[in-house]
Amino acid sequence: MSALLEITNVTKTFPGVVANENISVSVAAGEIVALLGENGAGKSTLVKSVFGMVRPDSGEIRIKGELIAPGDTGGAIARGVGMVHQHFQLVPVMTVTENIILGDEPKRGIFINMKAARAEVIALSEKYGLEVDPDAFVEDLPVGTQQRIEILKALRKDVDLLILDEPTAVLTPQETDELLQVMKNLAASGVGVLFITHKLREVMAVADRVVVLRNGRVAGSTSPKETDEEGLAQLMVGRNVVLQVEKGEAKPEASTLEIKALSVNDDRKHLAVDGLNLEVRAGEIVGVAGVEGNGQRELVEAICGMRPRLSGEVLVSGEATHDMHPHKVHSMGVSHIPEDREKHGLVSSYSIEDNLVLNQFDRDPFAKGWIRNVAALEENATRLVEEFDIRTPSIKTTAGALSGGNKQKVVVARELSQDTRVVIAAQPTRGVDVGSIEFIHNQLIAARDAGAAVLLVSAELDEILSLADRVAVMSGGKIVAILDAKDAERGLVGRLMAGLSA
Amino acid sequence: MKKLLSFKWLLTLLLVVITGYFYSKDGVITSSVVSTALIFGLPLALAAMVGIMCERTGIVNIGIEGTLLFSAFVGFFTASATDSDFYGVVAAVIAGTASGVLLAFMSISWKMDQIIAGTIINILATGLTSFLYKQGHTAPTTSEIDIPWLSKIPFFGQVLFMHGPIVYIGLVLIFVLYVALFHTSWGLRSRAVGEHPGSADTAGVSVFKLRYLNVSIAGAVGGLAGAYLSLELVGSWDRGFTAGKGFTALALMIFGRWNPMGALAAAMFFGLTQAVTNQLMFSQIVKIPDQFVNMLPYILTIVVLAISAGKVRPPAAEGQQYEKEQA
Numbered sequence: 001m002s003a004l005l006e007i008t009n010v011t012k013t014f015p016g017v018v019a020n021e022n023i024s025v026s027v028a029a030g031e032i033v034a035l036l037g038e039n040g041a042g043k044s045t046l047v048k049s050v051f052g053m054v055r056p057d058s059g060e061i062r063i064k065g066e067l068i069a070p071g072d073t074g075g076a077i078a079r080g081v082g083m084v085h086q087h088f089q090l091v092p093v094m095t096v097t098e099n100i101i102l103g104d105e106p107k108r109g110i111f112i113n114m115k116a117a118r119a120e121v122i123a124l125s126e127k128y129g130l131e132v133d134p135d136a137f138v139e140d141l142p143v144g145t146q147q148r149i150e151i152l153k154a155l156r157k158d159v160d161l162l163i164l165d166e167p168t169a170v171l172t173p174q175e176t177d178e179l180l181q182v183m184k185n186l187a188a189s190g191v192g193v194l195f196i197t198h199k200l201r202e203v204m205a206v207a208d209r210v211v212v213l214r215n216g217r218v219a220g221s222t223s224p225k226e227t228d229e230e231g232l233a234q235l236m237v238g239r240n241v242v243l244q245v246e247k248g249e250a251k252p253e254a255s256t257l258e259i260k261a262l263s264v265n266d267d268r269k270h271l272a273v274d275g276l277n278l279e280v281r282a283g284e285i286v287g288v289a290g291v292e293g294n295g296q297r298e299l300v301e302a303i304c305g306m307r308p309r310l311s312g313e314v315l316v317s318g319e320a321t322h323d324m325h326p327h328k329v330h331s332m333g334v335s336h337i338p339e340d341r342e343k344h345g346l347v348s349s350y351s352i353e354d355n356l357v358l359n360q361f362d363r364d365p366f367a368k369g370w371i372r373n374v375a376a377l378e379e380n381a382t383r384l385v386e387e388f389d390i391r392t393p394s395i396k397t398t399a400g401a402l403s404g405g406n407k408q409k410v411v412v413a414r415e416l417s418q419d420t421r422v423v424i425a426a427q428p429t430r431g432v433d434v435g436s437i438e439f440i441h442n443q444l445i446a447a448r449d450a451g452a453a454v455l456l457v458s459a460e461l462d463e464i465l466s467l468a469d470r471v472a473v474m475s476g477g478k479i480v481a482i483l484d485a486k487d488a489e490r491g492l493v494g495r496l497m498a499g500l501s502a
Numbered sequence: 503m504k505k506l507l508s509f510k511w512l513l514t515l516l517l518v519v520i521t522g523y524f525y526s527k528d529g530v531i532t533s534s535v536v537s538t539a540l541i542f543g544l545p546l547a548l549a550a551m552v553g554i555m556c557e558r559t560g561i562v563n564i565g566i567e568g569t570l571l572f573s574a575f576v577g578f579f580t581a582s583a584t585d586s587d588f589y590g591v592v593a594a595v596i597a598g599t600a601s602g603v604l605l606a607f608m609s610i611s612w613k614m615d616q617i618i619a620g621t622i623i624n625i626l627a628t629g630l631t632s633f634l635y636k637q638g639h640t641a642p643t644t645s646e647i648d649i650p651w652l653s654k655i656p657f658f659g660q661v662l663f664m665h666g667p668i669v670y671i672g673l674v675l676i677f678v679l680y681v682a683l684f685h686t687s688w689g690l691r692s693r694a695v696g697e698h699p700g701s702a703d704t705a706g707v708s709v710f711k712l713r714y715l716n717v718s719i720a721g722a723v724g725g726l727a728g729a730y731l732s733l734e735l736v737g738s739w740d741r742g743f744t745a746g747k748g749f750t751a752l753a754l755m756i757f758g759r760w761n762p763m764g765a766l767a768a769a770m771f772f773g774l775t776q777a778v779t780n781q782l783m784f785s786q787i788v789k790i791p792d793q794f795v796n797m798l799p800y801i802l803t804i805v806v807l808a809i810s811a812g813k814v815r816p817p818a819a820e821g822q823q824y825e826k827e828q829a
Binding site for chain 2: 051053054071073074077078083085087089090091092093094098099101102103104105107110111112153
């Protein structure tokens, strides 16, 4: 039997980068193949080539033996390929139905038959057990639901091959499990599934085969039966990786960060943080677990002075910081690793050395009055690049030119190299490769051991569970439970995150 | 949003009541004023359609002014040379389409900044027409067609059914565009491309082709508006005689929230204001210097933009290049 999808010797270069080099992968009907690799390993580029979103320089892609012309998305769809994209390809101001039918609309004469379209969406949603409201506007829906719409869109035309590009990045553990189940059901009905992830647990759970990419090449091919998570990680990174974070017992002292009855609005002026209470003691890591969009971002921004409070207090070592300018909050000893490093963490067009002093460029020793001290800047940058293992050609390189992991290391280096009493780390390892994750985790633990109060906000439950000394579960703008690390069991935390009682 | 909606209905009601009152007082003048409102408003409405078609697919078109000027010029001098109003209109539409294709070429194929591409069209149109202009030509203009039966209806007959051909074509076009934009595949895809091109691309819709198509058709509509100006409304062509109508149309497009019906209503309101002012001046009821009257459209444009500022949401992908391949 010939394979459903055959990728043979595909090469694709972008200016200055070889994204794919002679990659060959195949998927058979009814098989789940996981494409595993670090960020920038070339996974997305490869599947985009299959779906005609990228034109490979050379090599060929065949579906059911038929050659696919480069860049022919319509042709790929017509041959039964469906794809769930990493960045949702949904129109926010349109309804769920409009989004799903886009590109192949049911007609009545020259007009779109909205009634038929709606019925089709409802039938589709029932068929796969993925619940959606056909009339809701996409912009009003949470990301988990948007993900379901993406999947329904991909499944609409009885696909033979389903490609999923990091589908679980924004899902709760329960939603992830549901999605993995959907994938298994599809495979059982004969659909070939090619899915991209960098989460080893998911690979072990569903994949029949694993293809590991590293630096644009196939680093190896294996199956969950033949290896374990450590083995996969090693294949991915090319060296030994310690997945389990090694840390000593926390020795918490006095409460350093206190949040009392804090209420904050989100951008749309809806209450996002609702009378929240939390304290973080010096020398401990408190992990805030929660489905994204439950007020975590607003909480972090309020603590850091980036968002005005409605009511309540934020105290750092007993001193009220809730009405201070972000720069002032920082000078109180509050370090912030922001969720969106491109927007709030770095100035992409500035050099690394400038980025490393973004929040203290005006202070001794980096400036004397109006004059910057270039020697001190360079000395600082050289030392931090070395210490934090930032891989860059030079300290004068612009931050925008670095890979995601190295950008994040610049932010971490800047924030943790200073004397800090409080560290606010929001999604510190989002979009960062396994090797860098390990490094950043160790840095956070080092900060804790040096006596800082660390507040870790993460959508990755595994990250929270492996780092935090106490786990605060956030749902609907409130802390619904605080658990000691030893009591924080995956399933329990997941249920609390979903707003269910334990 | 609700507030603006009720404001809209209130204004409509007010206009109907006022019109009714004046019609009972003096039917002839009232009918003529409202009819003039349509005549003044139509080119603005058509020009706003050009903007809507482009921006709904994500291409900003600030070259409408140039399209109007150029197509009006080509239309007028073709009509003059061939002694045929029909050939004049056809030539104007072709000229408008050409300006649309040029905009598409610059902003889609060359990935030029769309504001600059539009500005180039404006400068090119002003320069070319001024250079080629010869005084003293006349051309046949389109003649009024009274629709049988319908034109006999009191008030509405004169307001709606006693016009030149381009008024009828234009009005039908606006309604067709409205229906097409919200009830056909073409409309759904166009709006998707203007909001989030990736969503259309991943659904197998070619962003490139659809943008080209829409910007070119929009150019043709602009050509029709130009023909209307030189061959139906004014009957002549003069340097810079479009007097910023292309820019006013952009304001109306925004005020009408990128919706053909909204823009049509806004354009008619504009036309009415001018018609009423003209009438007041003509019958010597008010005596204001001409200069102030001529300022009116521009002042209204500023007011309109100030009212709609911050309350409307443009198509999200407007003005952005779509790059299919990203690492």
